[in-house]
Amino acid sequence: MDTEILKSYPLCHRCFGRLYAKLLHTSNYERGRSIKMAKAIELESKLHNLKEKSKCEEVEEEIEKIKEELSYLYRSGLTEIREIENVEVVDSSKCPWCRGIFQEENLEEILEKTLKLLREYQYDTFLVGTILPKSVKKLEESIKTPYMESIKQEFNRTMGKLLVEKTSKTVDRENPDIVILINPYKKKVRLQVTPVYIKGRYRKLVRGIPQTRWPCGYCKGKGCEKCNYTGKKYSTSVEEIIAEPFMEALKGKSEAFHGAGREDIDVRMLGDGRPFVLEIRNPKIRKVNLEEIKEKINRSGMVEVLNLEYGSKKDVILFKNKPHKKTYLALVECEEEVSDEELSELEKKLENLTIYQRTPQRVSHRRADLVRIRKVYKVWAERVDPKRFKLKIYCDGGLYIKELISGDEGRTTPSVSEILNKKCVCKELDVLKVHDE
Ligand SMILES: [Zn+2]
Numbered sequence: 204m205d206t207e208i209l210k211s212y213p214l215c216h217r218c219f220g221r222l223y224a225k226l227l228h229t230s231n232y233e234r235g236r237s238i239k240m241a242k243a244i245e246l247e248s249k250l251h252n253l254k255e256k257s258k259c260e261e262v263e264e265e266i267e268k269i270k271e272e273l274s275y276l277y278r279s280g281l282t283e284i285r286e287i288e289n290v291e292v293v294d295s296s297k298c299p300w301c302r303g304i305f306q307e308e309n310l311e312e313i314l315e316k317t318l319k320l321l322r323e324y325q326y327d328t329f330l331v332g333t334i335l336p337k338s339v340k341k342l343e344e345s346i347k348t349p350y351m352e353s354i355k356q357e358f359n360r361t362m363g364k365l366l367v368e369k370t371s372k373t374v375d376r377e378n379p380d381i382v383i384l385i386n387p388y389k390k391k392v393r394l395q396v397t398p399v400y401i402k403g404r405y406r407k408l409v410r411g412i413p414q415t416r417w418p419c420g421y422c423k424g425k426g427c428e429k430c431n432y433t434g435k436k437y438s439t440s441v442e443e444i445i446a447e448p449f450m451e452a453l454k455g456k457s458e459a460f461h462g463a464g465r466e467d468i469d470v471r472m473l474g475d476g477r478p479f480v481l482e483i484r485n486p487k488i489r490k491v492n493l494e495e496i497k498e499k500i501n502r503s504g505m506v507e508v509l510n511l512e513y514g515s516k517k518d519v520i521l522f523k524n525k526p527h528k529k530t531y532l533a534l535v536e537c538e539e540e541v542s543d544e545e546l547s548e549l550e551k552k553l554e555n556l557t558i559y560q561r562t563p564q565r566v567s568h569r570r571a572d573l574v575r576i577r578k579v580y581k582v583w584a585e586r587v588d589p590k591r592f593k594l595k596i597y598c599d600g601g602l603y604i605k606e607l608i609s610g611d612e613g614r615t616t617p618s619v620s621e622i623l624n625k626k627c628v629c630k631e632l633d634v635l636k637v638h639d640e
Pocket residue numbers: 214215216217218219295298299300301302303
């Protein structure tokens with residue numbers, strides 16, 4: 204085993220052993236000390252033999268060389284070596300790699316800091332992540348062996364063990380509730396708390412509230428005369444009604460509401476609701492009674508939630524990329540009367556029809572102007588009076604229904620207006636179902 208490195212860096216036993224961490228199942232400290240000892244014994248025996256020989260210049264030189272090698276070992280903490288004089292031992296707190304981070308009082312201090320931060324949070328699992336100063340990373344890079352482990356790994360392991368002992372929580376490498384980021388060289392500790400995800404479906408029972416919080420356009424949320432100093436254009440939203448009781452119960456810092464698509468402000472969301480995931484960031488509490496919160500939300504009279512359960516980040520990604528088919532119910536009003544024959548003709552013509560839809564005028568200020576291709580699969584028409592009828596529409600997600608009916612001055616084609624050859628508008632709209640694939 205090579206101890207050359209000790210000439211340039213007086214590595215402590217533990218750090219020297221870490222260079223060969225993947226060899227022999229023992230602690231880094233013991234491995235490092237053993238290799239140094241084996242080398243020292245070999246050198247000492249050589250020295251012993253040389254001393255038996257008759258003195259000549261060559262022998263003297265050889266003796267000096269061996270003594271020098273031994274002095275490097277001695278300097279790195281192997282004080283068992285005989286015959287070394289005037290060499291100062293480098294204390295492990297001055298070891299260039301660990302700088303004493305594993306010394307008991309240092310571990311103790313970091314442990315205390317960590318426990319103090321953790322005390323504020325409810326959690327079952329954690330993971331320690333060690334942050335190294337640049338200079339240490341550089342050193343590691345330059346002394347690397349094929350058998351080395353990073354000092355990061357050893358510190359993670361050491362701190363992890365201490366924390367398991369103190370907290371009785373478990374280490375989770377895949378999906379920890381809290382990641383504890385430690386820079387042991389600066390004795391800095393920071394927590395990264397995994398958000399809590401709640402998934403379910405919501406029903407919006409009233410018209411006139413947006414899906415997500417809508418800041419006032421004049422003051423951008425700061426509060427002004429126009430918005431009555433609320434900072435909001437709409438006094439509430441589906442997001443706020445659902446998120447507020449969760450924020451309170453989970454003691455979160457902020458939240459994000461992810462819906463599987465959205466309905467317009469004047470559109471209700473009925474049936475068995477629209478899937479959503481609520482993300483509560485930096486929560487101090489992770490476990491709440493979902494049933495109780497559900498009742499609280501449902502008492503709002505505006506929004507109802509169902510099928511609440513705990514989810515994960517994957518759920519958000521999952522339905523952001525998943526187009527859901529929809530069933531709508533529209534109240535259509537025509538300028539002229541519509542006959543029964545025309546209604547049944549409309550049902551036939553719309554079945555499995557491909558619709559070309561340029562970005563509607565009403566959203567063109569915030570959406571790119573492009574042509575979307577969506578399908579209507581089936582419609583059911585039901586007369587209300589001579590000029591009005593209800594139209595149930597089963598279609599692709601992302602189809603603009605108001606424009607499917609009006610035609611949006613030719614930007615949507617074909618449309619109900621075009622097929623009937625009468626000007627029609629959508630007076631009321633409900634989402635009846637967001638279909639799961
Ligand atoms: Zn060291």
